[in-house]
Amino acid sequence: MKIVVAIGGSILLKEYDSKKFQKYSEILKDLSKEHELFVVVGGGKPARDYISAVRNLNAGEAQCDDIGIEVTRLNAKLLLIALGDSAYQRVPHNFQEALEFSSSGKIIVMGGTEPAHSTDAVSAILAEYVHADKLINLTSVDGLYTKDPNKFDDAELVSEITASDLLDFLNGKDMKAGTYEFFDTTAVQMIKRSNLETVIANGYEPENLIKAINGESIGTKVINE
Numbered sequence: 072m073k074i075v076v077a078i079g080g081s082i083l084l085k086e087y088d089s090k091k092f093q094k095y096s097e098i099l100k101d102l103s104k105e106h107e108l109f110v111v112v113g114g115g116k117p118a119r120d121y122i123s124a125v126r127n128l129n130a131g132e133a134q135c136d137d138i139g140i141e142v143t144r145l146n147a148k149l150l151l152i153a154l155g156d157s158a159y160q161r162v163p164h165n166f167q168e169a170l171e172f173s174s175s176g177k178i179i180v181m182g183g184t185e186p187a188h189s190t191d192a193v194s195a196i197l198a199e200y201v202h203a204d205k206l207i208n209l210t211s212v213d214g215l216y217t218k219d220p221n222k223f224d225d226a227e228l229v230s231e232i233t234a235s236d237l238l239d240f241l242n243g244k245d246m247k248a249g250t251y252e253f254f255d256t257t258a259v260q261m262i263k264r265s266n267l268e269t270v271i272a273n274g275y276e277p278e279n280l281i282k283a284i285n286g287e288s289i290g291t292k293v294i295n296e
């Protein structure tokens with residue numbers, strides 16, 4: 072299968088060390104023997120720290136986004152180093168480059184592209200662009216809950232949802248630089264228009280990537296209308 076994997080920066084850089092990069096690189100190398108892989112890496116805390124510093128300098132939102140994009144590319148570079156020869160050793164800055172680099176047959180790793188969305192959207196657009204079979208978004212929560220699980224004991228994990236219902240759920244959520252909450256609506260629009268098979272799962276356990284690829288019931292699956 073051709074698979075786009077989005078890994079949240081909050082997963083890779085919960086701590087400022089190399090452990091998650093190493094673990095993910097082992098799993099990705101293994102999976103690349105069977106699948107064609109495109110990985111999109113998020114910004115995490117470093118991106119938010121830089122964005123808040125630049126916002127305090129009175130930068131506009133798009134300029135804040137630009138700084139966030141730089142950090143996602145830096146994180147992508149770290150994963151490239153961890154993957155070594157299994158990955159194409161340049162970070163694509165746009166989808167055309169990602170497609171071109173993929174003719175190497177190696178794993179492609181990228182970060183952000185342009186302002187006004189998050190790397191969730193990058194991964195969904197990339198999946199469209201390269202005609203991926205599946206999009207797997209590895210994030211810091213188990214998936215979508217009926218309500219905030221930190222506040223409500225009776226919150227339940229939503230195992231399946233249509234893209235339209237997910238869009239309704241996300242409507243009105245904050246979209247400023249560094250503040251995409253659960254999932255970016257631009258990403259859901261792409262998933263909806265392409266009927267893209269998507270799984271949103273917890274990335275703290277890198278093995279969840281294998282489970283999601285194997286079709287095991289995990290996280291929240293975005294299903295056809």
Ligand code: UTP
Nearest residue numbers: 080113114115136139183184186189190248249
């Ligand atoms: P992330 O995709 O990591 O955003 O990009 P996020 O969802 O806020 O963070 P985590 O990692 O899931 O916790 C970081 C920031 O970089 C900018 C946005 O400001 C985003 O919030 N960005 C990223 C863009 O403007 N365009 C892109 O293509 C990617």
